[in-house]
Amino acid sequence: MTTIAARPLGQGGLNGAIDAPGDKSISHRSLMFGALAVGRTEVSGLLEGEDVRATAGAMRALGATIERRAEGRWSIDGVGVGGLAEPSGVLDMGNSGTGARLLMGLVAGHDITATFTGDASLSKRPMQRVIEPLSRMGAVFQSREGGRLPLTVTGPETAMPIDYVSPVASAQVKSAVLLAGLNAPGVTTVREPKPSRDHTENMLRQFGAEVESREEDGLFVAKVTGQPELRPQTIEVPGDPSSAAFATVAALILPGSDVTIRNVGLNPLRAGLFEVLRAMGGSIEVLGERVQGGEPVGDLRVRGSDLKGVAAPPANAASMIDEYPILCVAAALAEGRTEMRGIEELRVKESDRIAVMVQGLRAAGVEVEEHEDGMTVHGGAGKCPAGGCSIDASHDHRIAMSFLVLGLAAEAAIEVTGAETIATSYPAFTGHFRGLGADIAEI
Template sequence: MRCFHVQPGGTLGGTLQVPGDKSVSHRAIMFSAIADGRSRITGFLESADCLATLRAFEAMGVSFVRDAESLVVDGVGRDGLTPPGMPLDLGNSGTSMRLLSGLMAGQAFDSVLTGDASLSRRPMGRVIDPLTAMGAHIAGSEGRRAPLRITGGRSLQAIEYTPPVASAQIKSCVLLAGLYAKGVTTVHEPGVSRDHTERMLGAFGVALSRDGAALSLAGGQSLRAFDVAVPADLSSAAFFLVGASIAQPRNGAEPLTLTGVGINPTRRGVIDILDRMGADITLTNTREQAGEPVADIVVRPASLRGVDIGGRDVELAIDEFPAIFIAAACAQGKTRLTDAAELRVKESDRIAVMADGLAALGVEVSVQPDGLTITGRPEPHSFTGGQIHSHEDHRIAMAFAMAGLRASAPIEIDDCDYVDTSFPGFVAKAGAAGLVIDAREQGA
């Protein structure tokens, strides 16, 4: 297992392209696999999570060919998947497991969805419940967790469903099962969630309708091949948005420019929160790419201030809070987060793990059941050095790497192999931008 070793100081500047959007890459693989015809995917994220999705469809008879610029997918059609003959190992990818559970519920054959120890600890009842209501048969292990054993050949019936929380994964799972169900499936969203699924299904020729918070899809529809240009991932860019904001300004230093980043309105909360905190962020060259809004983002160092975060903020920035917490620790005043209990059931309990890590670096934190309060230290050294336990959570590791920009001594972050699930090449990209970081074997 690798650890990250971050020296204090450094800065971030120049032009950087972060990897392709993980959410869009997952869906591009899934939808092109069950489409009629050949699709071409550019900008695909070659991360462990997305490759787990790709391998699952390879095991079910879908052909993928890489060339210099793209990934070519020969779709097998809505009903063309074949039995995999083995459990589908989805590694650490909760997105793969939750979306695939809906898709596999509609197949004629049995399947087993499994994953690593971390994924096997994550709750799956939220997708088991609506799928069971549609007529699927899914057996989970103790605590309704992976592995999930899905019985094929079931006749699915459309439902109207309101998820217990706003969740793109639950919504997408139900909609994908709805493609194989009799009737019109409707999801009533209790809040805002990412809309990549409905955007991309529409691009693949599936008709959906929205009436306020209700999203509907008729069963029996087929997908037609479509070429997908995947934008750069805003969740990956978030660490650099924060890093460039908190770095100490230097005379003559150029700003950091992140190119071709997706700025989908259902997930740009990190930009809006940092803007409220006083960050110097400018969007340029805005455009549309495969139905997704995209821009180049220019970031300069700024003096940040604490803010209150809750409600809709949480829905629009659920994956970016580890990075936001680092910004809060460098801000003037207190940052208060509420309504964020969902962070406790991510790859780790991100409220507890981030609070422990911040405290280990000398930051005052108080924890509540649905959030925390961070008292910022706006001085040049907002953090001491120290040892951080990532709990095998990729976003925790990358967030604390950025803390090195305002640290007084080195920071070592353990269990960092999982960073490859979303951001392969993170250390090289961060180092090229100016962060003083290296990866080494733990204990070396």
């Protein structure tokens, strides 16, 4: 188990520039969709964290040829829609909930059987939300109680297209159903109560699939026409806004900071955190806005700011669901209270992020209230929290990174145990922060 300590920064803040690591969601999909195309897809900027490598290994086991050419540069020789092969061994997805759920959709659309496993954290996460619609399409599942891994899925001889009304707005559920629908005759439809991130729809269009997205009768609808021939693409993966969030908040809460984070994906269905931080008074300037691989991208210049507490709109939850842990850190240094409600989804992430953040914030000297559907953080108006504590990351990379950022602004160092999980999504985290002037190191 790895322990990393973050020590108070002192005067001067963070200064410099970093490149945002490749977007994890888009990296997963680049490998999957490249494997379903006929021909060679070339990808640059691919995130090489453990989660994405697990997806690469699974796609190889399913018949695709995937090679790493250089840092961040990968090629995928696809087998075509309907061409996936039955794997000879178990598909180990590590810590990746996205990889596991999306791949279950792919397998559920093929006449093959595959068994999924994962680490201790992933094995606790419920998969019933994808099992239910995929079963309607003809797939058969065997799993532990509660739909948990290890899990075996057997796809039908011919998958049936469905019109599915999802009870939650979830890009993972939507994507799993649409991916199963790729190999089904006819049109597969998913209807959600709120819009969820649309990387699957954007990228499927780029590969040549017929995809519709629209609002209809108060629901947000995505449709895919099955059995297309996907065309190989050249993909430049934008930077991950969820990873860029850590340097963004660190720069905001540390006086004197001036940090530029280059190449950040700014898809409006992913950028909710930046809206909330601006509403808190954060100085976040977007430079060089452009479109890259069908996604809006820009460079963020972030400077130290006096933040004020806000009520984070529940309507924004889907666009920033992974960023609430680091928002808690911003809230801890803000003036007044920051309320985060309507985020009960956090209880079934890599950890129960609500409970773990509340426990850790209290250990660091931050006043916080826990609610069933969220939390309220009472900020110190720029006064440093005590720190001087050890935090168990609970197998959760975003928890680990959030408390390391808090350690930079605390009176005494914060140690995070289980910090090896950071490698699942942001292997360069400590290097990037040290380059900006932070005292973060393994102990």
